[in-house]
Amino acid sequence: MRIPCPFCGPRDVIEFTVHGEARQRPVFEAHELDTPAAREAFVDYVYLRDNPAGLHVEHWYHGIGCQSWLLVTRDTRTHDILEVAYAAGEEEPAPAVVRTMEVAS
Amino acid sequence: MTSHRLPTGGLINRARRLSFTFDGAVYGGHPGDTLASALLANGVRLFGRSFKYHRPRGVLSAGHEEPNALVELRSGARREPNTKATVVELYDGLESMSQNRWPSLQFDAMAVNGLLKPAFAAGFYYKTFMWPASFWEKVYEPIIRRAAGLGRAAGVADPDAYERDHLHCDLLVVGGGPAGLMAALSAGRAGARVVLCDDDVRLGGRLLAERVEVDGQSGPDFADAVAAELKALPTVTVLTRTAVVAAFDQGTFAAVERVADNMPAPKAHQPRQRFWTIVAKAAILATGATERPIVFPNNDRPGVMLAGAVQSYANRHAVAAGKSIAVYTATDAGWTAARDLLAAGAAVAAVIDTRGATPPGFEDVGARVRTVPGGRVTNTHGRLGVTAIDVASAAGTSRLDVDVVAVSGGFNPSIQLISHFGVRPTWNERIAGFVIPQPVKGIRCAGAAAGHYGLSADLADGIRAAGDALGEIGIAMKPIRMPTTAVVRHDVGTAWWQPAPGDIGAKAFVDLQHDVAASDVMLAHREGFRSVEHLKRYTTLGMATDQGRTSNTDGLAIMALLSHQSIPQTGVTLARPPTVPLAIGAVAGGHRGTAFRPVRRTPVHGWAQELGAVFVDVGQWKRPQYFPRSGETDWLQTVNREVETVRSAVGVTDVSTLGKIEVEGPDAAAYLDRVCATRPSAIPVGSCGYMVMLREDGIVKDDGMIARFAPDRFFAFVSTVHAAAVYRHMQYCRQVLWPDLDVTLTAVTDAWAQLAVAGPKSARVVGALVDAPTVVDMAGFPPMSCREVTVCGGVPARLYGLSFSGERAFEIGVPARYGEAFARRIMEVGAEHGITAYGTEAMAVMRVEKGYPAGAEINGQTTAADLGLAPALATDKDHVGRVLSARQDLTDGRRARLVGLKPVDAADRLRGGAHVLAKGAAPEAANDLGWITSAAWSPTARSSIALAMVAGGPDRLGEVVRVWDGIRNTDMLAEIVPPCFVDPEGNRIHDA
Numbered sequence A: 001m002r003i004p005c006p007f008c009g010p011r012d013v014i015e016f017t018v019h020g021e022a023r024q025r026p027v028f029e030a031h032e033l034d035t036p037a038a039r040e041a042f043v044d045y046v047y048l049r050d051n052p053a054g055l056h057v058e059h060w061y062h063g064i065g066c067q068s069w070l071l072v073t074r075d076t077r078t079h080d081i082l083e084v085a086y087a088a089g090e091e092e093p094a095p096a097v098v099r100t101m102e103v104a105s
Numbered sequence B: 001m002t003s004h005r006l007p008t009g010g011l012i013n014r015a016r017r018l019s020f021t022f023d024g025a026v027y028g029g030h031p032g033d034t035l036a037s038a039l040l041a042n043g044v045r046l047f048g049r050s051f052k053y054h055r056p057r058g059v060l061s062a063g064h065e066e067p068n069a070l071v072e073l074r075s076g077a078r079r080e081p082n083t084k085a086t087v088v089e090l091y092d093g094l095e096s097m098s099q100n101r102w103p104s105l106q107f108d109a110m111a112v113n114g115l116l117k118p119a120f121a122a123g124f125y126y127k128t129f130m131w132p133a134s135f136w137e138k139v140y141e142p143i144i145r146r147a148a149g150l151g152r153a154a155g156v157a158d159p160d161a162y163e164r165d166h167l168h169c170d171l172l173v174v175g176g177g178p179a180g181l182m183a184a185l186s187a188g189r190a191g192a193r194v195v196l197c198d199d200d201v202r203l204g205g206r207l208l209a210e211r212v213e214v215d216g217q218s219g220p221d222f223a224d225a226v227a228a229e230l231k232a233l234p235t236v237t238v239l240t241r242t243a244v245v246a247a248f249d250q251g252t253f254a255a256v257e258r259v260a261d262n263m264p265a266p267k268a269h270q271p272r273q274r275f276w277t278i279v280a281k282a283a284i285l286a287t288g289a290t291e292r293p294i295v296f297p298n299n300d301r302p303g304v305m306l307a308g309a310v311q312s313y314a315n316r317h318a319v320a321a322g323k324s325i326a327v328y329t330a331t332d333a334g335w336t337a338a339r340d341l342l343a344a345g346a347a348v349a350a351v352i353d354t355r356g357a358t359p360p361g362f363e364d365v366g367a368r369v370r371t372v373p374g375g376r377v378t379n380t381h382g383r384l385g386v387t388a389i390d391v392a393s394a395a396g397t398s399r400l401d402v403d404v405v406a407v408s409g410g411f412n413p414s415i416q417l418i419s420h421f422g423v424r425p426t427w428n429e430r431i432a433g434f435v436i437p438q439p440v441k442g443i444r445c446a447g448a449a450a451g452h453y454g455l456s457a458d459l460a461d462g463i464r465a466a467g468d469a470l471g472e473i474g475i476a477m478k479p480i481r482m483p484t485t486a487v488v489r490h491d492v493g494t495a496w497w498q499p500a501p502g503d504i505g506a507k508a509f510v511d512l513q514h515d516v517a518a519s520d521v522m523l524a525h526r527e528g529f530r531s532v533e534h535l536k537r538y539t540t541l542g543m544a545t546d547q548g549r550t551s552n553t554d555g556l557a558i559m560a561l562l563s564h565q566s567i568p569q570t571g572v573t574l575a576r577p578p579t580v581p582l583a584i585g586a587v588a589g590g591h592r593g594t595a596f597r598p599v600r601r602t603p604v605h606g607w608a609q610e611l612g613a614v615f616v617d618v619g620q621w622k623r624p625q626y627f628p629r630s631g632e633t634d635w636l637q638t639v640n641r642e643v644e645t646v647r648s649a650v651g652v653t654d655v656s657t658l659g660k661i662e663v664e665g666p667d668a669a670a671y672l673d674r675v676c677a678t679r680p681s682a683i684p685v686g687s688c689g690y691m692v693m694l695r696e697d698g699i700v701k702d703d704g705m706i707a708r709f710a711p712d713r714f715f716a717f718v719s720t721v722h723a724a725a726v727y728r729h730m731q732y733c734r735q736v737l738w739p740d741l742d743v744t745l746t747a748v749t750d751a752w753a754q755l756a757v758a759g760p761k762s763a764r765v766v767g768a769l770v771d772a773p774t775v776v777d778m779a780g781f782p783p784m785s786c787r788e789v790t791v792c793g794g795v796p797a798r799l800y801g802l803s804f805s806g807e808r809a810f811e812i813g814v815p816a817r818y819g820e821a822f823a824r825r826i827m828e829v830g831a832e833h834g835i836t837a838y839g840t841e842a843m844a845v846m847r848v849e850k851g852y853p854a855g856a857e858i859n860g861q862t863t864a865a866d867l868g869l870a871p872a873l874a875t876d877k878d879h880v881g882r883v884l885s886a887r888q889d890l891t892d893g894r895r896a897r898l899v900g901l902k903p904v905d906a907a908d909r910l911r912g913g914a915h916v917l918a919k920g921a922a923p924e925a926a927n928d929l930g931w932i933t934s935a936a937w938s939p940t941a942r943s944s945i946a947l948a949m950v951a952g953g954p955d956r957l958g959e960v961v962r963v964w965d966g967i968r969n970t971d972m973l974a975e976i977v978p979p980c981f982v983d984p985e986g987n988r989i990h991d992a
């Protein structure tokens, strides 16, 4: 599998780390953090992720590359990559300088 | 034995004689021979014994579909089992051995299995060896392994090198037969970047095996001409001896090139095999088709061969497989083979066609040999090979004295690569075979692989496929002339297997490699294992190293017949990669031994080496474990000396491996407050602060230190082994969770050499290194300070008042290139204070003495509360893990929590991994209270000490517990104590 990184171009999957389904982290004010609503929202966010056979929007990290977190739309049945964008948003330029790479140990 | 070599013809070099051995006997062959063709030429028919019944087996095919002729090659470390003699290139000095026979190939004691065949019938694993379970490991498995084993692995390290390489192209053509050659030529002439892979040593495929004329040339001459043009085309790469073994997503293919398998040992600096990763925009599978046997009684005797193989041995190797050959066919190809055999001068005794009279166009053959229209072979005779066959037809029965039966039951297109994508093939009634008619992910079949049989159809389809493939990727084809060749009829019938009226009780084999007979398929049917997946697993049909190339379709056909269904209704199984057996060494390539994974050395590695350090692997890092001095005979003696010196004077150690991350920007403080469960924003400029990171589920991810050099400039130290994951997580927080925060992260672990100087005299040593105006005393640089300074007269450095030993201590970072010189300078300056270098072992002892949690405690299961870190947290803000860390299950005081342990009997030694139980409780899982995470001998406390995670932990202080270790067989009592064994008040952190 290759992922077309918007900064680096198409790269082999071994350069990336997958983080699973891309979900929105719940937002609560400081005084709401210990409410059942907050707890429920975070349980859902952390544990109840979808695992579809088909289109899936995931976070991938190009660690052996530009170190961008990417929003990847992938078909889990075929490994076809339909869309790749910076997770930080369209306006975000990719990290320009990579001085040192942390490789997995 | 008499020679079976034909006097003329063949693509062999008769001028050169190669000498080789088989089971110790010496034989001769020629360049151009395979091991199989050379043995056949020498009259050898018995190649091995079968898997379950140890029946004599010969050679069936002339290619990778071979189920029988498996041999061991070479000897010693280069011994290689289970190679197919049909694809082994002959070389001078080749050693080969038959397999699966004891004591000898001619007399095999295990052939008695044939008499025990009810025990070895389908499903025998499931039925025979069910009870008792304990018998499996000790009794059944060794017996089965001895009885049913194949070859033997070398048992020692492979002395040869393997390498990996990459190729990128517009079009990959797999197979260099007629279709593949025309496809590659068409695309190459159009200027496309083409890679053509062929498993064989030379291009041509069936052009080398059949007597044909193309453009007025012989098959081999035509193939050579095309090969020469391909070689001259600048955009074409031809890889021979290269099997494409797997197809992956997005046009990625794996191929193995057998670089030096055709010699006893690779030449200097030459790899034995090369593993290619080929990336292609489009691909054509011109992989041909595999001929099918016909299932008839005793069809496994040496001498029963595929007709196309007999034809190939005659034409390509000038070998007559037999002195008297019967052709048993359901196809026109069988007649073509008979014609070629006659032309080569071999004796054809009869052509038995299951279909009927001589097919049109083959009257010349019919005129020269006896024909049996609508005939069947009902049995074979002969002890170690065929000597006669029984033939039946409407005209009656007869016995023919022949030594070879050349069988042609039809063809299976070789679509294995494309089925790696899980694509179900469809049944094509015209060719009675499975095909994949539509392109799949830019891969299309051509020629015989697409079901287009016959040379002219093959050539035309190669051109057609290239045009389609290039069109799809936007490259214009140039017109190409179709080579002229005679159109030869190539119809197929279906023979499969018909249960004989009046069954003679002889086995009719379907899968020769796994010894699966038609009776096994019948048994599977009777017992309800009718789905193809069940049939396959119950009988092991098609599960051998040949992937059932010659057996799958026959097996399906029999099941279809028994269940009164069509073959497509019965279903089809898919092939998995690799298409041919693959040496693990080729996949590993250079990644073995010291190159198995990267080794990271710190910038002060050389210094530690000079001092005779013993190194330990920490992740990819080499870290000094301890520094033995002369006279020290035991590592514990060294470690004790290092600890005592640090606690009484001063020591220095390399902490360069700690992960180091710069966090800069106007929102750096706010960002860190969200990433960390502590409050980095509260760290004053010029100070360090303790940091805890949680995972979003509330479990501790890592801990470390953060130094703040300016309001918007922080420097984070994280654990050595978590460095990569923590940095990735911090990038996730920055880019995904809070992209609106203005902050940048830079991983600079390798940029800094960092040394820790610890001990009551450390301030004096550091003071002598740091340039004015910094004064290293309690007033000028108190514990937890940080400052950018210079050392040794101008070297830029960062100084931190950090301690992981409980002593007054410093860490000094200098640019990596100064590391070794600086470490030596520390030793020089520290000499008058009795400085010692210390390693990770002493560091670990001192952190256990102080009760600081590390990797064994921060293990992905523990919370900040479990580790006693709760007071450090700031819970009045949102941060990663804040909400779920407050879950009741994670804050329950009955959880396993960090405590210290001391043995009641001072002579006892606590060890990591031992279980903690209530005093007097039986060592059962239900009574388990927890376990020892870290243990050490404390030279300071003069006691064995340990950290442990114990249920209710700190609530049990003073309790005496049982410490039980079922692995090391120890059982002792220990007292639960606070997890800090040295200076709990923290007085020593100040200057002495």
Ligand SMILES: [Zn+2]
Pocket (backbone or CB within 6 Å): A005, A006, A007, A008, A009, A062, A065, A066, A067, A068
């Ligand atoms: Zn990238």
